[in-house]
Amino acid sequence: MSAHMQTTAQRASSDAVEQGEAAIVVDNFSKSYGSNRVVNHLQFSVRQGEVFALLGPNGAGKTTTVETLEGYRTPDEGTIRVLGLDPLREAQTLKPQIGVMLQQDGLYPGLTAREVLHLFAGYYKQPQNIDALLERVGLTSAAKTRCRRLSGGQKRRLALAVALVGNPALVFLDEPTAGMDPQARLVTWEIIRDLQQKGVTILLTTHLMDEAERLADRVAIIDHGELIALDTPANMTGVQNANMVRFVAPAGLDCQQMAALPSARKAEEVRPGSYLIEINEAGSIPALLADLTAWLRDQHVTLSELRVGHGSLEDLFLRLTGSEVRE
Numbered sequence: 467m468s469a470h471m472q473t474t475a476q477r478a479s480s481d482a483v484e485q486g487e488a489a490i491v492v493d494n495f496s497k498s499y500g501s502n503r504v505v506n507h508l509q510f511s512v513r514q515g516e517v518f519a520l521l522g523p524n525g526a527g528k529t530t531t532v533e534t535l536e537g538y539r540t541p542d543e544g545t546i547r548v549l550g551l552d553p554l555r556e557a558q559t560l561k562p563q564i565g566v567m568l569q570q571d572g573l574y575p576g577l578t579a580r581e582v583l584h585l586f587a588g589y590y591k592q593p594q595n596i597d598a599l600l601e602r603v604g605l606t607s608a609a610k611t612r613c614r615r616l617s618g619g620q621k622r623r624l625a626l627a628v629a630l631v632g633n634p635a636l637v638f639l640d641e642p643t644a645g646m647d648p649q650a651r652l653v654t655w656e657i658i659r660d661l662q663q664k665g666v667t668i669l670l671t672t673h674l675m676d677e678a679e680r681l682a683d684r685v686a687i688i689d690h691g692e693l694i695a696l697d698t699p700a701n702m703t704g705v706q707n708a709n710m711v712r713f714v715a716p717a718g719l720d721c722q723q724m725a726a727l728p729s730a731r732k733a734e735e736v737r738p739g740s741y742l743i744e745i746n747e748a749g750s751i752p753a754l755l756a757d758l759t760a761w762l763r764d765q766h767v768t769l770s771e772l773r774v775g776h777g778s779l780e781d782l783f784l785r786l787t788g789s790e791v792r793e
């Protein structure tokens with residue numbers, strides 16, 4: 467982890483200071499299934515109006531955490547507050563203020579999309595207009611289709627609409643765009659940004675690093691039920707204090723020549739075709755970019771990707787959580 471990225475302990479203690487105004491507080495939360503501890507002393511808080519992304523490999527404990535925040539599971543240890551309330555004991559007060567998009571689409575197979583929304587709208591004091599909501603999630607033409615006949619992506623969009631129908635102050639989105647096509651994903655991102663502008667707090671889980679990078683104000687990475695990083699995407703990817711450039715081009719370029727560029731200190735081919743160049747003390751990112759692109763032009767090399775900073779969120783994620791596939 468880079469020096470400018472706050473350590474988990476620093477962040478956890480500054481979070482503790484902010485707890486008074488937090489929309490979500492997770493304090494020393496642990497949860498086991500039998501002898502299997504899947505969440506281990508987890509600690510973070512989400513500010514009001516923040517889009518907060520929870521990332522982690524399969525089985526890291528994300529859904530368990532989100533379902534506990536939603537009041538569907540009991541913590542073994544620790545304290546959970548959502549909008550200042552205990553999600554279990556004060557569920558009656560909390561539920562009308564939150565919207566939940568579950569990972570599994572447990573919708574009613576025999577009801578139409580519109581009927582499902584009407585049903586859920588009935589639980590809220592000031593629900594949204596159903597037709598406008600159907601239109602917003604792109605389900606107008608599927609409004610009369612029974613849930614069992616909806617496609618996977620349509621079911622996800624209906625689940626999103628269910629989460630939003632009550633005009634909640636806080637929305638939980640568990641892998642909101644999983645199984646959506648690129649168009650539906652873009653619409654969903656737009657909806658999330660609209661909610662953010664209206665001051666709605668959003669906690670989302672995702673396996674899509676670009677989704678987290680684009681949408682989230684802050685990202686928490688958890689692994690084996692423990693928080694291993696928490697910061698803004700920009701801090702995590704090092705864009706602000708960048709001292710390096712990464713690019714993708716054909717494999718086998720001459721790294722010695724690149725390292726000898728006036729603004730460069732070091733050049734490395736980290737994976738075949740994936741290069742990392744660091745600036746030297748006298749150099750700057752714009753100067754390095756100018757040197758590098760001139761050199762690439764002279765070598766007749768075409769770039770397929772160019773990034774300033776340590777790398778993508780995905781690079782950091784894999785560095786922190788390893789590259790083996792989880793069971």
Ligand SMILES: Nc1ncnc2c1ncn2[C@@H]1O[C@H](COP(=O)(O)OP(=O)(O)OP(=O)(O)O)[C@@H](O)[C@H]1O
Binds near residue numbers: 499523524525526528
């Ligand atoms: N009801 C349950 N009973 C027993 N074990 C469970 C239960 N729910 C989840 N687990 C286990 O707890 C661990 C954490 O699961 P969880 O669903 O919270 O992870 P996740 O980070 O959401 O994973 P994914 O990315 O695959 O959705 C996994 O090993 C899972 O098999």
